[in-house]
Amino acid sequence: MTGATRALRSDAERTVRQILEAAERVLSRNPAATMEQIAEEAGVARTTVHRRFASRDALVGAMAAWATRRFADAVEAAHPETAPPLVALYQVTANVLRVKLDWGFAMSRALTADPEAARVHAEVEEKCERMFRAAREAGLLRPDADLGWARRVYYALIHEAAQSGDGDADALATRVVDTLLRGVGTTQGLTAPR
Amino acid sequence: MTGATRALRSDAERTVRQILEAAERVLSRNPAATMEQIAEEAGVARTTVHRRFASRDALVGAMAAWATRRFADAVEAAHPETAPPLVALYQVTANVLRVKLDWGFAMSRALTADPEAARVHAEVEEKCERMFRAAREAGLLRPDADLGWARRVYYALIHEAAQSGDGDADALATRVVDTLLRGVGTTQGLTAPR
DNA sequence: CAGAGTTGCATCATCAATGTTGCATGTTCT
DNA sequence: AGAACATGCAACATTGATGATGCAACTCTG
Numbered sequence: 001m002t003g004a005t006r007a008l009r010s011d012a013e014r015t016v017r018q019i020l021e022a023a024e025r026v027l028s029r030n031p032a033a034t035m036e037q038i039a040e041e042a043g044v045a046r047t048t049v050h051r052r053f054a055s056r057d058a059l060v061g062a063m064a065a066w067a068t069r070r071f072a073d074a075v076e077a078a079h080p081e082t083a084p085p086l087v088a089l090y091q092v093t094a095n096v097l098r099v100k101l102d103w104g105f106a107m108s109r110a111l112t113a114d115p116e117a118a119r120v121h122a123e124v125e126e127k128c129e130r131m132f133r134a135a136r137e138a139g140l141l142r143p144d145a146d147l148g149w150a151r152r153v154y155y156a157l158i159h160e161a162a163q164s165g166d167g168d169a170d171a172l173a174t175r176v177v178d179t180l181l182r183g184v185g186t187t188q189g190l191t192a193p194r
Numbered sequence: 195m196t197g198a199t200r201a202l203r204s205d206a207e208r209t210v211r212q213i214l215e216a217a218e219r220v221l222s223r224n225p226a227a228t229m230e231q232i233a234e235e236a237g238v239a240r241t242t243v244h245r246r247f248a249s250r251d252a253l254v255g256a257m258a259a260w261a262t263r264r265f266a267d268a269v270e271a272a273h274p275e276t277a278p279p280l281v282a283l284y285q286v287t288a289n290v291l292r293v294k295l296d297w298g299f300a301m302s303r304a305l306t307a308d309p310e311a312a313r314v315h316a317e318v319e320e321k322c323e324r325m326f327r328a329a330r331e332a333g334l335l336r337p338d339a340d341l342g343w344a345r346r347v348y349y350a351l352i353h354e355a356a357q358s359g360d361g362d363a364d365a366l367a368t369r370v371v372d373t374l375l376r377g378v379g380t381t382q383g384l385t386a387p388r
Numbered sequence: 389c390a391g392a393g394t395t396g397c398a399t400c401a402t403c404a405a406t407g408t409t410g411c412a413t414g415t416t417c418t
Numbered sequence: 419a420g421a422a423c424a425t426g427c428a429a430c431a432t433t434g435a436t437g438a439t440g441c442a443a444c445t446c447t448g
Contacts, residue, residue: 012393012394015394015395032226034434034435034436035435035436035437036435044395044396045395045396045397046436046437047395047396047397047398047437047438047439048394048395048396050436050437050438051394051395054437055436055437056435056436056437139380140379140380141378141379141380142378142379142380145378148358149358149369149373149378150378152354152357152358153351153354153373153378156350156351156353156354157347157350159350160343160346160347160350163346164342164343164346175343179343179347179377180377180378180379181377181378181379181380182376182377182379183373183374183375183376183377184335184336184339184343184344184347184374184375185334185335185336185374185375185376186333186334186335186336186375206423206424209424209425228404228405228406229405229406229407230405238425238426239425239426239427240406240407241407241408241409241425241426241427241428242424242425242426244406244407244408245424245425248407249406249407250405250406250407389448390447390448391446391447391448392445392446392447393444393445393446393447394443394444394445394446395442395443395444395445396441396442396443396444397440397441397442397443398439398440398441399438399439399440400437400438400439401436401437401438401439402435402436402437402438403434403435403436403437404433404434404435404436405432405433405434405435406431406432406433406434407430407431407432407433408429408430408431408432409428409429409430409431410427410428410429411426411427411428412425412426412427413424413425413426413427414423414424414425414426415422415423415424415425416421416422416423416424417420417421417422417423418419418420418421418422
């Protein structure tokens with residue numbers, strides 16, 4: 001591999017990144033957007049997009065793969081296995097939000113056919129599962145908490161926080177974790193109001 | 195209007211309903227589904243769908259209009275203006291869930307161009323807003339609660355409950371309201387743990 | 389400068405979904 | 419049975435997105 005080749009390839013990779021980021025911006029606003037619109041947003045010709053990605057599926061797949069990698073790294077960086085549950089929960093939330101703010105669409109498509117992405121995703125899923133189990137055993141969650149429901153709520157809160165978009169990842173994470181654990185009410189719930 | 199006409203028109207209306215319901219089933223699974231697939235699910239020919247709905251947009255519009263009406267009725271039937279906040283919250287939740295379980299896709303498309311639907315939707319939005327304000331003033335929500343965030347969370351919880359699909363509307367509503375107010379944790383939150 | 393590589397542009401082929409129409413065949417009511 | 423209407427079927431036109439290709443122009447690097 002010559003120096004020239006490296007330099008040129010670097011240009012190419014920059015273009016690829018521009019396309020991926022443009023696709024994220026466009027598709028997060030309109031999932032049915034056209035390759036033309038993506039190319040326009042990326043500032044390249046549509047043919048260039050097709051030269052880089054054989055098909056639309058390939059493009060979305062590449063986005064999903066990229067987001068999946070960042071997602072897995074974000075979770076791993078929070079050390080959810082070793083950190084105390086509350087710390088882990090907060091760190092995972094903040095890190096995932098950082099990724100999701102930039103790659104929301106790609107992450108929503110990360111559950112597709114690609115076997116590698118599916119594997120990574122399942123792995124993260126399992127880590128999250130264990131984190132919630134640990135949280136419950138540590139008394140952070142109610143002993144009778146339905147972990148499946150808790151996880152659903154958690155994902156939904158992260159999603160809403162990412163959509164609302166006001167504040168940085170740390171502020172949003174605080175809000176998410178706080179809401180997840182305490183809700184927004186003052187009462188002790190329907191079963192024991194007041 | 196002759197009796198014959200009435201009878202025939204009644205047949206036609208039944209077909210329309212079958213198409214609307216089939217479209218909901220198909221599109222909730224795959225929003226990009228084909229008119230062909232919708233027709234197949236409805237047990238009619240594709241041409242029949244096109245005879246009833248001039249275009250795909252018209253079909254989705256009709257679904258949205260139908261769902262919007264049921265949605266507005268569901269909220270109104272809970273008397274959110276006059277009932278005590280906690281009761282109103284629960285009743286609205288249960289009633290909306292009943293609609294959303296059957297018309298999830300249509301409701302997700304109810305924010306479109308149609309002026310009448312938009313009006314109704316804004317009206318409901320406002321009722322909900324007032325309900326949350328009343329809930330806060332009644333001490334049901336924390337005094338410092340961000341109503342915008344609370345509403346987002348509320349909508350998201352309803353959505354998740356409808357997706358999870360286990361249990362009837364009343365059980366789901368209980369879960370939603372309980373989670374909204376108390377969260378899933380035992381602590382007093384990040385600011386005052388333990 | 390020469391060469392390798394990339395991009396833009398124009399163009400073409402393909403394809404799937406949409407929307408239309410004519411006609412024969414029911415179905416329901418009178 | 420006859421009138422009125424609805425449906426299925428087959429065929430057709432249209433359209434918009436997708437994907438491919440040839441060529442000229444550009445930008446690096448050596």
